[in-house]
Amino acid sequence: MPIIGAQGSGAKSAPVAPTIGTATNVGTSRAYNNGAATVTFTAPTSKLPISSYTVTSSPGGYTGTGASSPITVTGLQSATAYTFTVTATSSAGTSSASSASNSITATTVPQAPTIGAATAGDASATVAYTANATGGAAVSTFTATSSPGGLTGTGASPISVTGLTNGTAYTFTVTATNSAGTSAASSASASVTPLVPTSFESIATFTGNGTASTYTFSSIPGTYKSLQIRILALAGGSAGGYYVGLQANGDTTGNYTTYYVSANGSTTSASQSASATSILTNVNGGLGLAAGASTPDVTIIDAIDYSSTTKRKSFAILSGQDKNGTGGLSISTALWPTTSAITSLTIFNQGSQVFNTGTSIALYGIKG
Numbered sequence: 001m002p003i004i005g006a007q008g009s010g011a012k013s014a015p016v017a018p019t020i021g022t023a024t025n026v027g028t029s030r031a032y033n034n035g036a037a038t039v040t041f042t043a044p045t046s047k048l049p050i051s052s053y054t055v056t057s058s059p060g061g062y063t064g065t066g067a068s069s070p071i072t073v074t075g076l077q078s079a080t081a082y083t084f085t086v087t088a089t090s091s092a093g094t095s096s097a098s099s100a101s102n103s104i105t106a107t108t109v110p111q112a113p114t115i116g117a118a119t120a121g122d123a124s125a126t127v128a129y130t131a132n133a134t135g136g137a138a139v140s141t142f143t144a145t146s147s148p149g150g151l152t153g154t155g156a157s158p159i160s161v162t163g164l165t166n167g168t169a170y171t172f173t174v175t176a177t178n179s180a181g182t183s184a185a186s187s188a189s190a191s192v193t194p195l196v197p198t199s200f201e202s203i204a205t206f207t208g209n210g211t212a213s214t215y216t217f218s219s220i221p222g223t224y225k226s227l228q229i230r231i232l233a234l235a236g237g238s239a240g241g242y243y244v245g246l247q248a249n250g251d252t253t254g255n256y257t258t259y260y261v262s263a264n265g266s267t268t269s270a271s272q273s274a275s276a277t278s279i280l281t282n283v284n285g286g287l288g289l290a291a292g293a294s295t296p297d298v299t300i301i302d303a304i305d306y307s308s309t310t311k312r313k314s315f316a317i318l319s320g321q322d323k324n325g326t327g328g329l330s331i332s333t334a335l336w337p338t339t340s341a342i343t344s345l346t347i348f349n350q351g352s353q354v355f356n357t358g359t360s361i362a363l364y365g366i367k368g
Helices: none
Strands: 019-026 035-042 050-058 063-066 071-076 081-090 114-120 124-130 139-147 152-154 159-162 171-178 199-207 214-217 226-233 244-248 256-263 268-276 297-304 313-321 328-336 345-349 360-367
Touching: 019 081, 035 050, 035 081, 050 071, 063 071, 071 081, 114 171, 124 139, 124 171, 139 159, 199 214, 226 244, 226 345, 244 297, 244 313
Parallel strands: none
Antiparallel strands: 019 035, 035 071, 050 063, 050 081, 114 124, 124 159, 139 152, 139 171, 152 159, 199 360, 214 345, 226 297, 226 360, 244 345, 256 268, 256 328, 297 313, 313 328
16 A cells, blocks of 8 residues: 555656766867867767756867867867866756866967058059967968969068059958968958059150151050150251240140249240240240251250149150350249040151251150
């Protein structure tokens, strides 16, 4: 007969704690601040089936669950030391925590570098950056990558990237690599365009023959940054004191303005020539082309941004002549107030004097 008031002896109890094993860092290919560790343990003896095990980190309280050993815990912070405990859960409840594991340091790929300035060169660029956290393992390589093209360079800041195409705009990103892998890319740099360093290329040359007083450089290519005309002029005819003139695109109307400073050995003056039909390269101070002179007028004219269709056209002019001590020098700037690209330039001898043999007028294109 049952005994009144007696209770059964089949009450269920939670599992005892598992036995902790070994914690191992998992560094390979882990993103920065998303480290991982695997933790082994031995399951306890239990009257009821254990449904799951939970591994918990210290510090941080990051957890991983599973039905058996080992269990992986993710989300660990890079370069941080952790220990781990394990609990077991059955239908009767959850065990107390195991003892703590050995300590591991979570390693990951490095933090992305901070991009700096990119500087263009000839078919190349240098890319500066600032290194950030290593991810817990030493960084072995920094790599800069171009867009477009995917061209790369490695090294300390600044990194040189070569093989770029001049005239093409590029941005760059930088990554860092350690034993766990390669970081995310930095943000992109500002855009830069590699260019050939400034150089001069001959376009055409006129040589005086004693009959022509005008020469036009026509069909000037628009592929250069600026133009330069180098004039070594000897006049011919019955009178002296005339000057070399310049007109753009055949414009002979009153659209040119020249500002100049000149000196002739005894007098220095500054003036301007406005609303003129041409640019005169040496308009004051006693310079000019003397008939049959043995000493030429020497002039250099720079046409700035000549192919632009948004800028008015400006010229820088340096002209001089030594007539056995009675010559002079003129420094000028001139404006042709149009946004048209310059496609032709006419050089002429004011007063229609011819250019004698010995005259050389050369047109150069300037790159860069």
